[in-house]
Amino acid sequence: MNIALNHFAAMQRWVTGNAAEATLDMSNLSVEVKCRGRYYRMYPTFQAIVHGRLTHLPNLTADARGFGGWRPYRAVTHPHSTDKALFKAHLAEAGLRSPATWDVQRATPDHDYVLKARRGSFGQGLHGPFRANAPVPQGIEIARDGGFFAEQFVPGRMLKVWYWGARPFFAHMQEFPAILGDGRNTVEALLRARIAAAQSSWGNFAQKPVVMACLAFQGIGPQDVLEGGRSAWFDYRYGQLYPTSFGATPVSDNQIDPLAQLTGTQLLDQGRALARLLQQAFPAPLLITVDGILDREGRIWWLEMNTNSLVPPEAYEVMFADLFG
Structure with a gap:
């Protein structure tokens, strides 16, 4: 989806198939499309990783990892x-x-749950999953970033x-996403290999707390060895x-x-x-x-x-x- 040539090809197919015109402005990579007496400017977006976090940017920078396509308007909220x-x-x-929600400052969820920041994004501001009737683990500050709420884990x-x-x-x-046991390697070894496939390092992997919480939810530890054919999911x-x-x-x-x-x-x-x-x-x-x-x-x-x-x-x-x- 974020391969730039796919976007150019899709744009070209529509333009040629509808007797339209499209002009790319190299100064900002916007595209003006004209057809049937109307014209619209299409604004680009880019997928980027900034300070270790996934985000979207309106301009092409050194942080960009992929092209996010064009819209007929600038970013809106x-x-x-x-x-x-x-x-x-x-x-x-x-x-x-x-899913049902709870105010964890007033009640302990009676369903399996995750903790979410009200204003989190791109998979950030999440903790868990945790089992039903389990209190919020110590060390999680539920009042920061506008507060957390508990949401039923489905x-x-x-x-x-x-x-x-x-x-x-x-x-x-x-x-x-899941790992598959082979009866020989530990869960951590299997995870290291999987994370390396994503061109990241397990030692400084920012998503490790969520991964470990998912394994703990299933009663699995990092040094456990899964029998051959048994799978364990590690993110949601x-x-x-x-x-x-x-x-x-x-x-x-x-x-x-x-x-x-x-x-x-x-x-x-x-x-x-x-x-x-x-x-x-x-x-x-x-x-x-x-x-x-x-x-x-x-x-x-x-x-x-x-x-x-x-x-x-x-x-x-x-x-x-x-x-x-």
């Missing part, structure tokens, strides 16, 4: 994308499923769904860098059709609710992503939304059909 509690309220009002497949306005058009489904956050081979594939990984077949009207229900929410602040459609978990019964548990995620190459056809008529 919405209160529901920066405050998870507000998005939870939106889900409740719309009658959409979301196992399943990680989802990210892209919407243009009310229309869902692109999706990822990911299993929790979408998009973390645990590839078996580094880099992306030029083949589309859009899973919107199989996801829709598994979930019925749930994607459309969220789209309609999102459109009603965002139209209060923005008169035109926006490109929005919503994270969730797909459980074993085919139910989506919605988690949070983002107004400035990476743009998949498939987005241009969807956006331009709307923008140019």
